Amino acid sequence: MSRIGKMPIAIPAGVEVKVVGPKVSVKGPLGKMDWPLEEGLGAVVENGQLLVNRLSEDRNVRALHGLARAELSNIVLGVSKGYERSLEITGVGYKVALQGRTMSFNVGYINPVLFQIPAGIEVKVDKQTLINVKGFDKRLVGQVAANLRAIKPPDVYKQKGVRFMGEVLRKKEGKTGK
Incomplete structure (x- = not known):
């Protein structure tokens, strides 16, 4: 399992995260951004945290797991602090x-x-x-x-x-x- 990919992303106050199918929408005080998830990746919001998980153990999915988590973390930080x-x-x-x-x-x-x-x-x-x-x-x-x-x-x-x-x-x- 990807060490980066399995880390949860803390959602700060004032930031709203929605997961609709293969797309994650993040809205905050500075703006709104969307990130499309690759096929085989999923995201869940629970307990004020965003978790990125793998739906399959395909080589490409494993390679993109940590990347997707890092990009979503950058988006959450960007719309809150910039x-x-x-x-x-x-x-x-x-x-x-x-x-x-x-x-x-x-x-x-x-x-x-x-x-x-x-x-x-x-x-x-x-x-x-x-x-x-x-x-x-x-x-x-x-x-x-x-x-x-x-x-x-x-x-x-x-x-x-x-x-x-x-x-x-x-x-x-x-x-x-x-």
Whole structure:
């Protein structure tokens, strides 16, 4: 039995979980998300906990048992507390501006790079160099943060670019001329 899959998921106050056939719907103060269960997996809500169980011992079902439990746990946590990623921009003249649902990056290219913020994501910019990405979907928050970092990945020689807060870069030594 999967060690992750058999662990119960505690449902916090204010979160409503419904299991309708092969679909689990989770509704909380921050939003609503659905997760389709694979064939051979089931979910039960009892005693304020969500349990994911296997209906068969097929190899594919066993492989997806822990994954389904982890995804449902992330959804329950996301609709109750939410997820957050922070990025910082380093470099002379590098900055970002927020205009409605569009971000404008000035990061050393000829023209500013425009980025559309997807629905369900909230972005806050502080001091033109700090970006805070918030949302209730862990996958979407991580993907948006990765897309923002990909606009100008940090340079290993000059340490300039967009990086995750607290990301440690190993600085490479440049050419040594004689």
